[in-house]
Structure formats: structure tokens, C-alpha cells
Amino acid sequence: MEKIVFIQTGFGVDVHGQDITKAAVRAVRHAIFTNSMPGIEAFLPDGDLNNMVVNVKLALPCDAELLDHDAIKAIIPYGTVTVETMAGGMVTTSGIFLADKADKNDLMYIVNASVETGY
Numbered sequence: 001m002e003k004i005v006f007i008q009t010g011f012g013v014d015v016h017g018q019d020i021t022k023a024a025v026r027a028v029r030h031a032i033f034t035n036s037m038p039g040i041e042a043f044l045p046d047g048d049l050n051n052m053v054v055n056v057k058l059a060l061p062c063d064a065e066l067l068d069h070d071a072i073k074a075i076i077p078y079g080t081v082t083v084e085t086m087a088g089g090m091v092t093t094s095g096i097f098l099a100d101k102a103d104k105n106d107l108m109y110i111v112n113a114s115v116e117t118g119y
Helices: 020-032 069-073
Strands: 004-014 054-058 080-087 090-093 109-119
Touching: 004 020, 020 054, 020 069, 020 109, 054 069, 069 080
Parallel strands: 054 080
Antiparallel strands: 004 109, 054 109, 090 109
8 A cells, every 4th residue: 555544443352253354344344334534535546446555454462364354354344355464353252152053152352453455
């Protein structure tokens, strides 16, 4: 990415099922769904939203190989999307184990997200 224009942050939690992708999707949605970037086309090459570059950084509390990168990329409506992972986030007890919610244990996963937008 040549120039970062906008950075959005968020976090997401999966309380049941211990699904790191579900927590990461929620983190990215938290970061981008309450923001608007009017006029960003003026900064992009050829004024085209498809020339936007978006780098999603995710701090994961478990093995990054469990993350579905395509599910993360599908949330971003325009541009070229990359997903970068690093150690972080949190695993903590939810205090509840529900077999009917696909729980493997009583842990919940918390993921932090930073979404960098530019060109």
C-alpha cells in the first residue's frame, strides 16, 4: 500500500463454538460498519473504488491456520484485500458450556482488528 488514508479498528467475540473466523468477521464488521468514507474516490487512482487497497490486520488468540481468509475478504465490498494475522486477542472463560451451541469447552475467543484503507 502506497498511502494509507483511513484506519478503522474493532473487536469481535465468539462466545460459543470457539470459532476464530466468526470472532474475526465480527471484529472486521465492528471496524467498518459504522464508518463512511465520502470522497475517498478523489484519493484513489482513476477515482475508482476498485483501485482501493485494504489491509486487514487481525490479532488472533489461537492458531492462525484456523482462520478462513476468504470469509474475511468477503466482508470488504471494494478493492484489493489482504489479510495479515498476528498473535494477540484473548481467550477467556465464558462461564457457560452449551453442547447444543457446538461448544467444545467454556472458552470464548476475542479478536482485535485494524482495517487500513488506501491505495
